[in-house]
Amino acid sequence: MDHRITIAGAGSIGCFVGGLAALGGNRVTLLGRPTLVDTVATKGLTLTSFEGCSEAISSSDVAVTADPQAAFADASLILVTVKSGQTEEMGRLIATHAPETAVVVSLQNGLDNAARLRAVLPGRRIHAGMVSFNVLGRGDGVFHRGTSGPVVIEDVGGECPLFVAPHLDLVCHPRMDEVLAGKLLYNLNNALNALSGLTLAEQLADRRWRKLFAAAQDEALAVFRAEGLAPWSMSKIPVTRMPRMLRLPNFLFRQVAKRGVRIDRTARSSMWEDLERRRPTEIGDLQGAIIRRGEKLGIATPVNRVIADAIRAAEQAGAGSPGLSPDVLLSRVS
Ligand SMILES: NC(=O)C1=CN([C@@H]2O[C@H](COP(=O)(O)OP(=O)(O)OC[C@H]3O[C@@H](n4cnc5c(N)ncnc54)[C@H](OP(=O)(O)O)[C@@H]3O)[C@@H](O)[C@H]2O)C=CC1
Numbered sequence: 001m002d003h004r005i006t007i008a009g010a011g012s013i014g015c016f017v018g019g020l021a022a023l024g025g026n027r028v029t030l031l032g033r034p035t036l037v038d039t040v041a042t043k044g045l046t047l048t049s050f051e052g053c054s055e056a057i058s059s060s061d062v063a064v065t066a067d068p069q070a071a072f073a074d075a076s077l078i079l080v081t082v083k084s085g086q087t088e089e090m091g092r093l094i095a096t097h098a099p100e101t102a103v104v105v106s107l108q109n110g111l112d113n114a115a116r117l118r119a120v121l122p123g124r125r126i127h128a129g130m131v132s133f134n135v136l137g138r139g140d141g142v143f144h145r146g147t148s149g150p151v152v153i154e155d156v157g158g159e160c161p162l163f164v165a166p167h168l169d170l171v172c173h174p175r176m177d178e179v180l181a182g183k184l185l186y187n188l189n190n191a192l193n194a195l196s197g198l199t200l201a202e203q204l205a206d207r208r209w210r211k212l213f214a215a216a217q218d219e220a221l222a223v224f225r226a227e228g229l230a231p232w233s234m235s236k237i238p239v240t241r242m243p244r245m246l247r248l249p250n251f252l253f254r255q256v257a258k259r260g261v262r263i264d265r266t267a268r269s270s271m272w273e274d275l276e277r278r279r280p281t282e283i284g285d286l287q288g289a290i291i292r293r294g295e296k297l298g299i300a301t302p303v304n305r306v307i308a309d310a311i312r313a314a315e316q317a318g319a320g321s322p323g324l325s326p327d328v329l330l331s332r333v334s
């Protein structure tokens with residue numbers, strides 16, 4: 001079915017998913033900041049991918065505006081793609097401007113963005129969602145996908161708002177708490193990648209960074225286990241086995257990693273981009289979620305705390321990625 005889709009917060013994920021949805025025949029409107037509006041209105045979008053594909057979407061095939069009233073007026077499906085810190089604000093814009101019948105899907109990282117939307121949009125149809133792949137903006141309306149994986153949308157009582165979008169693998173799942181817990185386990189590396197200043201491929205090639213990532217995952221897995229939550233695996237490698245895999249020596253890790261998420265040479269975490277652009281990061285919704293849940297359960301999370309503190313220091317310094325050595329963090333956790 002063709003939808004009238006509004007992208008609520010057009011940045012990396014919003015432009016990529018929205019652009020492909022436009023290519024799939026949906027009527028798409030991007031709600032974005034004025035600079036993005038100017039760029040897309042003049043240059044359209046160019047979407048490239050680690051698989052080598054490249055799609056151009058002309059400005060006549062996708063509407064773009066900074067005006068929430070115009071963006072939401074006749075939406076049938078709203079994809080929320082703002083950072084977690086802006087969820088409530090975007091929810092309130094939806095409450096004011098969007099038809100009651102519009103279905104809302106959160107395509108954000110973190111565990112509870114759909115719940116936050118439900119709190120500001122009572123009575124509306126809200127679905128959690130999860131984008132497993134990475135997208136970075138390259139300027140001039142170009143957005144590049146650097147890793148593999150599906151988009152997962154919550155099946156609520158047999159209803160799941162799928163839409164046509166070439167190149168996207170869209171799937172439904174009834175247990176988004178498990179899917180989002182599985183994604184959070186990957187996202188625990190966002191901060192490490194941002195602190196390293198390296199590409200994901202360079203950073204994960206270094207066993208010292210992988211040991212930090214594994215230790216952060218161990219803490220999160222202990223929290224999820226205590227909560228009775230079984231995290232979903234995004235790749236053929238069961239997510240519960242990832243800490244062991246990450247600790248392998250380089251030559252073995254390289255072999256096993258071939259079965260996991262595919263990563264191209266340019267990909268970096270969205271948190272790296274946040275630091276570089278001097279924007280607040282989502283650390284409170286990633287490491288922070290594990291720290292808070294651990295506190296409630298009496299489970300210690302010292303590694304995630306060290307990582308979160310380092311990100312907060314980098315945010316305050318406002319100088320982009322600090323380009324830390326993993327040894328600095330390892331000395332703080334041991
Ligand atoms: N990038 C990635 O690879 C991935 C990201 N995600 C998740 O997806 C979500 C979105 O991330 P990402 O796409 O990177 O974020 P971006 O910051 O690139 O995109 C969000 C955009 O929305 C804009 N925005 C916020 N509020 C408004 C508003 N009221 N009106 C118009 N524009 C607005 C923001 O502008 P401004 O910055 O000025 O506020 C920003 O440009 C996050 O939760 C992230 O964790 C998930 C998987 C991968």
Ligand SMILES: CC(C)(CO)C(=O)C(=O)O
Pocket residue numbers: 109132133134135147186187188189190268269270271
């Ligand atoms: C890198 C990736 C795909 C997984 O951690 C991500 O979600 C992000 O950059 O925010």
